Amino acid sequence: MARYTGPRTKKSRRYGVALFGPHKALERRNYPPGVHGDKGRRKQSEYATALGEKQKLRIMYGLLERQFRRYYEIALHRRGVTGEILLQLLETRLDNVVYRLGLANSRRASRQMVNHGHIAVNGRKVSIASYIVKVGDVVEVRGNAVSRQLATRGLAAMSIATVPEWLLIDKDNFKGEVKRVPTREEIAPIVNEQLIIELYSR
Numbered sequence: 001m002a003r004y005t006g007p008r009t010k011k012s013r014r015y016g017v018a019l020f021g022p023h024k025a026l027e028r029r030n031y032p033p034g035v036h037g038d039k040g041r042r043k044q045s046e047y048a049t050a051l052g053e054k055q056k057l058r059i060m061y062g063l064l065e066r067q068f069r070r071y072y073e074i075a076l077h078r079r080g081v082t083g084e085i086l087l088q089l090l091e092t093r094l095d096n097v098v099y100r101l102g103l104a105n106s107r108r109a110s111r112q113m114v115n116h117g118h119i120a121v122n123g124r125k126v127s128i129a130s131y132i133v134k135v136g137d138v139v140e141v142r143g144n145a146v147s148r149q150l151a152t153r154g155l156a157a158m159s160i161a162t163v164p165e166w167l168l169i170d171k172d173n174f175k176g177e178v179k180r181v182p183t184r185e186e187i188a189p190i191v192n193e194q195l196i197i198e199l200y201s202r
Contacts (some may be wrong), residue, residue, distance in 0.1 A: 063090075082197050093129065095110045095111040095113075098139065101176040102163060113154075114126065114129045120139075123138075125142065138175055138176070139178070155174075
């Protein structure tokens with residue numbers, strides 16, 4: 001499975017952003033990890049800065065380099081702004097949509113729900129986390145007790161989170177619909193995606 005399994009807080013501290021969701025450790029230790037993490041670092045080169053942006057986005061969505069580059073290649077050959085299309089592809093992955101709907105409290109948990117067969121798209125079970133949902137698709141939790149129990153926990157944990165406007169949630173029936181493709185402003189990326197495009201264009 002393509003996912004980062006190491007210390008999550010350490011990665012978030014390294015890049016200075018909450019890659020896996022809010023965490024109090026980032027507030028207590030808002031400096032890079034390591035013995036000399038609080039001493040500050042040398043000025044980074046343009047390449048190092050762009051590489052860091054790519055790594056942040058890749059780790060946040062739980063992708064390996066090969067997968068991430070494939071999304072870049074797809075975005076590159078589509079009409080429009082390549083950086084924004086790349087973000088839209090990542091955001092409309094099934095595991096991310098499940099997370100955005102609040103059916104799971106993290107992308108890691110949502111990926112597990114999908115992989116274990118708890119999620120259906122348009123009435124059919126889909127167990128591929130990288131499945132790209134389309135406008136009009138209905139994403140729902142399957143009807144068995146275990147699936148509904150997992151979704152209930154997720155909804156309770158994410159009760160204060162706001163579901164994005166490009167999605168429509170029906171909490172009573174554990175389902176949601178993709179109303180439209182999200183805009184860059186709605187995705188609110190934690191990175192400068194243009195630097196990532198320039199990195200791959202070298």
